[in-house]
Amino acid sequence: MRQWLRTQGGWWLAWLLVSGAGAVWLARGELRQLREDFEVNGRIAHRLMSQQVVQYDAVLATLALLEPAPGAARSERRLPSVYPSILDVERREAGGSWPDPSLAPAEARSRQLQRPEFVADDFASGRYRLVIGALPISYALAIDLATAVPWRDWPMDPKTSPVRVTLEYAGQRFVVQPGAAAAEGGWHFDFRKVLASDSQAFELLAEQRVPWTGLPWTAMAAWSLAMAAALGGAYALRRQRIARRRAEELLRLGQVARLNALGELAAGMAHELNQPLTAVLANTQAAQRLLAEEPPELATARSAMKQAAEQARRAADVVGRLRRVIERPDRQAELRPVALQEVLRSALHLLAPEMARRTVTPSIDDATAAPVWVLAEPVALEQIVHNLLMNALQALEEVPAGERRLQLSIGIQAGRGLLAVSDNGAGLSPEALPRVFEPFFSTREGGLGLGLSLSETLASGMGGALEAAHAEPRGARFTLRLPLAAGSAQEMHR
Numbered sequence: 001m002r003q004w005l006r007t008q009g010g011w012w013l014a015w016l017l018v019s020g021a022g023a024v025w026l027a028r029g030e031l032r033q034l035r036e037d038f039e040v041n042g043r044i045a046h047r048l049m050s051q052q053v054v055q056y057d058a059v060l061a062t063l064a065l066l067e068p069a070p071g072a073a074r075s076e077r078r079l080p081s082v083y084p085s086i087l088d089v090e091r092r093e094a095g096g097s098w099p100d101p102s103l104a105p106a107e108a109r110s111r112q113l114q115r116p117e118f119v120a121d122d123f124a125s126g127r128y129r130l131v132i133g134a135l136p137i138s139y140a141l142a143i144d145l146a147t148a149v150p151w152r153d154w155p156m157d158p159k160t161s162p163v164r165v166t167l168e169y170a171g172q173r174f175v176v177q178p179g180a181a182a183a184e185g186g187w188h189f190d191f192r193k194v195l196a197s198d199s200q201a202f203e204l205l206a207e208q209r210v211p212w213t214g215l216p217w218t219a220m221a222a223w224s225l226a227m228a229a230a231l232g233g234a235y236a237l238r239r240q241r242i243a244r245r246r247a248e249e250l251l252r253l254g255q256v257a258r259l260n261a262l263g264e265l266a267a268g269m270a271h272e273l274n275q276p277l278t279a280v281l282a283n284t285q286a287a288q289r290l291l292a293e294e295p296p297e298l299a300t301a302r303s304a305m306k307q308a309a310e311q312a313r314r315a316a317d318v319v320g321r322l323r324r325v326i327e328r329p330d331r332q333a334e335l336r337p338v339a340l341q342e343v344l345r346s347a348l349h350l351l352a353p354e355m356a357r358r359t360v361t362p363s364i365d366d367a368t369a370a371p372v373w374v375l376a377e378p379v380a381l382e383q384i385v386h387n388l389l390m391n392a393l394q395a396l397e398e399v400p401a402g403e404r405r406l407q408l409s410i411g412i413q414a415g416r417g418l419l420a421v422s423d424n425g426a427g428l429s430p431e432a433l434p435r436v437f438e439p440f441f442s443t444r445e446g447g448l449g450l451g452l453s454l455s456e457t458l459a460s461g462m463g464g465a466l467e468a469a470h471a472e473p474r475g476a477r478f479t480l481r482l483p484l485a486a487g488s489a490q491e492m493h494r
Helices: 002-066 075-082 103-113 217-230 235-292 298-327 340-350 352-357 378-396 451-461 489-493
Strands: 086-093 117-122 127-132 137-144 164-169 172-177 187-194 203-210 336-339 362-366 373-376 406-413 416-423 465-470 476-483
Touching: 002 086, 002 127, 002 137, 002 164, 002 187, 002 203, 002 217, 002 235, 075 086, 086 103, 103 117, 103 127, 103 137, 235 298, 336 340, 336 378, 340 352, 340 362, 340 378, 340 406, 340 416, 352 378, 373 378, 373 416, 373 476, 378 406, 378 416, 378 451, 378 476, 451 465, 451 476
Parallel strands: 362 406
Antiparallel strands: 086 137, 117 127, 127 137, 164 172, 164 203, 187 203, 336 373, 406 416, 416 476, 465 476
């Protein structure tokens, strides 16, 4: 009898343990799924709102680019019929003044920053204005956020979704989606990210509270009953079922990881192509406008189309280079002599607005009396230098403006051309330094982790090397080493 009781008690204890563990597993799985769905919806909402505000920047840039003749018909008045979220369009011609004097300081800041400038009217109600300073006419858009939300593509039902979505700026908050009211307690999810526009740097905040009643109580009760039946005579079958479920979960996670990797690579390609394609669009639009004038400005139009063609070739080079990186062909036939000084000068010219915005003045140390000619692929070398400079500028954003230092040096060392980029930012931690060139590894929040990995791959493909180290007294130092071009002065005298 005692033995029977002990055996019966053991079965009850096993059932309690398995049932409790199963309930916890189900609850955690439900919460994990809720969090994943919440974060996916938050990222989609962020992307959609970012697309909306970036669209306003593009509208203003297009208006400024068109440069209508003085006294011409105000075609921009038709914009509210195309974009319902644009309530009104104001303009100030050269020598004139704004109807609202508060737009004048915003116009001045726009000219200084070389981008549209935000004017907060009543942000809590979703109303604000966006100003761009241009010649001969400056423009201002009056925008209504309430009608800017793309509800047709919105990932949640704004009437029933428990997620609360708001936009915040300078202590003001605009409610995009009120969400469902929930009692205190339970679990709280939140998602914060600034919209992808320097002029409209609103922070999107999504929040969701999951109460205790949101747990899968029915599923947990069913699990307990199932375990009671399984422990009566199917212990081995239960173990097989658990093993199968684990294998299925690992397969699902592996598939998700591969899809995420493909998404990151696609985002990296979009980042690489954005600059030349934007230039192509701007130049072709300008040429179209010039050719439509009476008489047409053929010389200027030809110049614009020439620049568009150059940028299109640059975009084609980027696509071809990305394809070659994937296919891993022999790069040696593509290499030719390139002067490091010229590549650096071109990169600094392209990044001049970014440096001015961050109040960074680079210091260049050129230890040679003549250009350093290295053997490289020109487009790949330009991309490496551009990535290194952008990484340094982003690292300097965490440093007070008056203390920011960007040191660039060119020289020859051990028979190789050398380009070093040093900054006095936060630097690299001992844990991050060995992984800095790993694909998709980034120390910056929101970073793709593709720039340095691609740069290191390009450098290796050209017979060179890209190295990372700590800078003194603080910061990071990236050194690019490439073989000297055959026949150059440095090669003959090394």
